[in-house]
Amino acid sequence: MEIMLIDDDLPCINNLKDALDPGGYKCTIFQDPREGISAFKKHDFDIVVTDFKMPEMNGIEVLKEIHEYNPNTYVIMLTGYADIENAIESVNNGAYAFFRKPLNFKEFMDTISRIYIELSHIKEINRTIQEMRGIINFKDSLSSGTNDNKNIHHFNKVLKNNISALLDDMQLQSNEYFIKNIEFMAKAVEARDNYTSGHVGRVTAYIMVIATKLGWNQKKLEQVYLGSLLHDIGKIGISDTILNKPSPLTDEEFELIKTHVMIGVNMLKGMPRYDEFIEYIRCHHERYDGKGYPTGLKGKEIPIEGRIACVADSFDSMTTDRPYRNALSMGAAFAEVARCSGTQFDPEIVEIFLSMFQSRSIGVEFMELKK
Ligand SMILES: [Fe+2]
Numbered sequence: 001m002e003i004m005l006i007d008d009d010l011p012c013i014n015n016l017k018d019a020l021d022p023g024g025y026k027c028t029i030f031q032d033p034r035e036g037i038s039a040f041k042k043h044d045f046d047i048v049v050t051d052f053k054m055p056e057m058n059g060i061e062v063l064k065e066i067h068e069y070n071p072n073t074y075v076i077m078l079t080g081y082a083d084i085e086n087a088i089e090s091v092n093n094g095a096y097a098f099f100r101k102p103l104n105f106k107e108f109m110d111t112i113s114r115i116y117i118e119l120s121h122i123k124e125i126n127r128t129i130q131e132m133r134g135i136i137n138f139k140d141s142l143s144s145g146t147n148d149n150k151n152i153h154h155f156n157k158v159l160k161n162n163i164s165a166l167l168d169d170m171q172l173q174s175n176e177y178f179i180k181n182i183e184f185m186a187k188a189v190e191a192r193d194n195y196t197s198g199h200v201g202r203v204t205a206y207i208m209v210i211a212t213k214l215g216w217n218q219k220k221l222e223q224v225y226l227g228s229l230l231h232d233i234g235k236i237g238i239s240d241t242i243l244n245k246p247s248p249l250t251d252e253e254f255e256l257i258k259t260h261v262m263i264g265v266n267m268l269k270g271m272p273r274y275d276e277f278i279e280y281i282r283c284h285h286e287r288y289d290g291k292g293y294p295t296g297l298k299g300k301e302i303p304i305e306g307r308i309a310c311v312a313d314s315f316d317s318m319t320t321d322r323p324y325r326n327a328l329s330m331g332a333a334f335a336e337v338a339r340c341s342g343t344q345f346d347p348e349i350v351e352i353f354l355s356m357f358q359s360r361s362i363g364v365e366f367m368e369l370k371k
Helices: 010-023 034-043 059-069 084-092 105-143 149-192 199-213 218-229 235-236 251-258 262-269 275-282 304-318 328-338 347-358 362-368
Strands: 002-006 026-030 047-051 074-079 095-098
Touching: 002 010, 010 026, 026 034, 026 275, 034 047, 034 059, 034 304, 047 059, 059 074, 059 084, 059 235, 074 084, 074 105, 084 095, 084 199, 105 218, 149 199, 149 218, 149 235, 199 218, 199 304, 199 347, 218 275, 218 304, 235 262, 235 362, 251 262, 262 275, 275 304, 304 328, 328 347
Parallel strands: 002 026, 002 047, 047 074, 074 095
Antiparallel strands: none
16 A cells, blocks of 8 residues: 655654554655645555645645545554644545544544555455456356366356355445434534524534544544434424524423423434434533433443533534524633533533633634633
């Protein structure tokens, strides 16, 4: 597998090359991204690992040029500036993964291994297609009466291999469909709610950033992504009139809205593969002080997934306009999150959440919080 490493920081890419070469990967390094792109156009690379911030051009520009030439290339972004804007922009532009410097080598190598497995599957599928073509040719020769036992034996062997490859392919596709289904369900819920357009996507992004900061591995991050998308799935069972009511809810209506949590849990409970996302649904309205719903769990009794989702979900609600109230500014919302640390929110999660925004290079709204 051929890997291109682009970074103006020579010691950093040399370290990466030293880590990857013993694994049998063939690495080529470029300090100048333009030279890297030009080499990419002349030679096939499976993966491009690029720094985010370089003097000549930034990682997003590199990513766009690489994908314009070959959209199937896996691009991994490295950055010393791991704020949410960079992460979201990279993912929106098709980066496969995003790593903060100094690099967690284990997670980085896990990602490379995962790409290697995916590419092996793709190559296997291509091989199967070639062999299927061979079978068609064999069938043609059977009808013309030019085959013998040796050829028939070969035919059986090829057929058996193809069935096995086909099953692997189906498994791969079924995972893809599973993810697409969840994304579709999330969009379906959001489409019914006039006032929270983009809510699920933003909450998912916030949760992903917190989980990344917590050092969760790639597999867990995939679970985080899907669980976050599903957190409000139970709203599918709430009437449009309540969901889109242009004035504040009555107590009775609020009680009905609250049922979206258990509707969601009951929808997915017992469904194979969906079980693992239930805590995001069940616990995203639990409060650290035990005054949340549906169960009133307190402190660390609330699964970590719920404690993270609660901060992300509430922050997005605060910063979204409703017909009966204006959105808080980002700064005022940060201040509100800070104020509710230890009551509504887990202080550890609040600290992580606020520190991520404090580190942003553009922070007009955050300046408001500092005042
Ligand atoms: Fe909710």
